Amino acid sequence: MTLIALLLAAQAATAPAPAVPARITRLLERTPIIDGHNDLAWEIRERHEAKVEDVDLTKNTAALPYPLQTDIPRLRQGGVGGQFWSVWIPASVLGPRAVEMTLEQIDVVRRVVAANPGTLALVTSAADVRRAQKTGKIASLIGIEGGHQIDGRLSVLRQMKELGVGYMTLTHGKSLDWADSSTDAPRANGLSAFGRDVVAEMNRIGMIIDVSHVADTTMAAVLDLSKAPVIASHSSARAIADVPRNIPDDLLRRIGTAGGVVMVNLYPAFLSAEWRAWDQQRTAFGKAQGLVTDVYGPKAPAPLIAWDAAHPMPRVTAATVADHVDHIARIAGKGAVGIGGDYDGIGGTAPEDMGGVDGYPRLFAELARRGWNDADLANLSQGNVLRVMERVEAVAAGQRNMRPVDAIEPE
Template sequence: MSLIALLFVAQAATASMPSTPAATSAATAEVPARITRLLQRYPVIDGHNDLAWEIRDRHDGKVEQVDLMRDTSTLPYPLQTDIPRLRRGGVGGQFWSVWIPAATTGPRAVEMTLEQIDIVRRVAAANPDAFALVTTAAEARAAQKAGRIASMIGIEGGHQIDGRLSVLRQMKELGVGYMTLTHGKSLSWADSSTDAPRANGLTDFGRSVVAEMNRIGMIVDVSHVSDATMAAVLDVTKAPVIASHSGARAVADVPRNIPDNLLARIGQAGGVVMVNVYPAFVSEEWRAWDRKRSEFGKAQGLATDVYGPKAPAPLVAWDAANPMPHVTAANVADHVEHIARIAGKGAVGIGGDYDGIGGTAPADMTGVDGYPRLFAELARRGWTDAELGALAQGNVLRVMERVEAVAASQKAIKPVNATATD
């Protein structure tokens, strides 16, 4: 048995199990080895990871001083991602987010995005045996075959192109594979799910952005956008879309999650919703707890985005008196299964949002090594190897290939120099 398999078996043996008698059945005991084999054959292609920002923000952008070959959970500013945990988690492909704050706009947004792309490229260059920068589905498959983690780039917000299609095209030239149309703030041309609308869907420029992304082969990402904007995108796109890190609103009623009617449309159009693990979007109970915690902390003038023993002492005391709701892989699996029921099992993938979730994660999925527990939970619920393989990577690879084909069919179309007007 390989070292990776041995590490996984040891990890899986410590996973929390259901409390019912069925949990001790022979079938349950066989799941870990099956999942190990499955993820060796079909490693996860994860749609969203914010490691680049954490290196910038928590480690002063010093890529070469953050040793990703070691356990980064023990650093003074812990991370949820490192190479050993990616390997244990069965991750064979990663879209690295080059997020910047939504409040950063104009030329500075473009500059900061370039700086974030530089961090991703330096991470790959510092770890050439582990990471391979790729831009196509074929290259991703080749990287996996060579034992490397296919590394792709995603822009997390249309503010990062400063309202210019020319900038969008240059981001594609730099290897950007997708763009999330908005983040937490609405733009003049597209609306965020967590801000007042400005475009009421998509403006003419917003539709030009989608058309140009189709033309150049960049995936349209509809995580974070409003329902009206998502519907408008699905009205005009010629290629399937992804939601790189979202959940099902019917399971957790959160604006960032996707309602059933739009889940169905994404599935019908050949797209994929990549399920995230952030408890704030996974569990309504956790979200309510966190809201009360934030209200208490803000009343005390405290930062509320730190959890656990490193939080300010009054918050540590509040946490002891108000225990955090228990969120596990089973809760994440509920979102996967709901999306599969509404949109089809070909329309669901994985987009954890690790290192973008404030130091919180499901109790048994605390870092990128937690994915096997999600797959084991789904296996217990009856998912076949073929279905799990599609969830892990097959569905998103299909989207990538279709986006590439749509772009190839539009090679004769000339670029347009449209700009947004605020």
């Protein structure tokens, strides 16, 4: 890359984002976004030693020594009125320690909310979300990101529900004996007998089933069994970016037909095949040099900065995200799409004009430019996921007299 090209790239990186139409600002004030997935809790644990109260979310956290993509001013600027906070733990952590670590992460989320009582409100139902939003607060919900976190015990699942957990992703990056992951060898042939019990018990207690991360066979088995609609809390369209974590058209249709919602992920590797290939080449180069490769931009190691200059990053923008939203809407219906940004879980990367949680209006402006009307945009922002929540709650209410499932995963 020439010096002139580098200067132009630097100017582009610092140029102000295009203005958001007043229409989008008004729409997101009326119907703010309910985002399906944010990993702030883990970043606070890992980057800030779980010192929740020392991380001032009332200020721009992008300026911290370990920058974050989330803070309250940017949530407000992004039109976010509801957030599922992920209580992710590594898929390699198993057994009782997985349960303990999940409790620690739930504690982080609860402390985040408690430290910001004027802005955040912990909620567990669709009605709670609406009440919080009427008072001007950001509704805070909790999602478990992996079935390994219940240690094969439905009693643990039930107690997580009591602690406020609204959904559970059935797997993360590794397959379980009872459910298969999209990024690991199968072990359960979709769902085992215990996996089917998990689905039934989640329906009974009113916990949303999340099919992000799971194998296609597991997703199909869940759709065969579940009496309530499901979500994919942070997944995109495989037809646009052919990666295992994305969802193929046949399963998109089935999720939509069953009343579920696919909440589009903003990780560039799941949005663009070109970006994914570039990142794989970058990672291979960095590892060969013994470098940390998950840091991008000016804070990356010097050899990676030089590599980046010689190998320009493929562009991923709000328009790329809109391609996934449009595709899912065409295949599954506009009632089957939502937003699941995965901020603070995407390695410091994001679409170039959506670098933090304040970027969502850019996506909505792009969709409006493509002809989306206000009603469809309002459903994208929150109407679709609220419908799922209400239906999950109704299914559970219809089973309130059923006994708990006593199954424990076979040792």
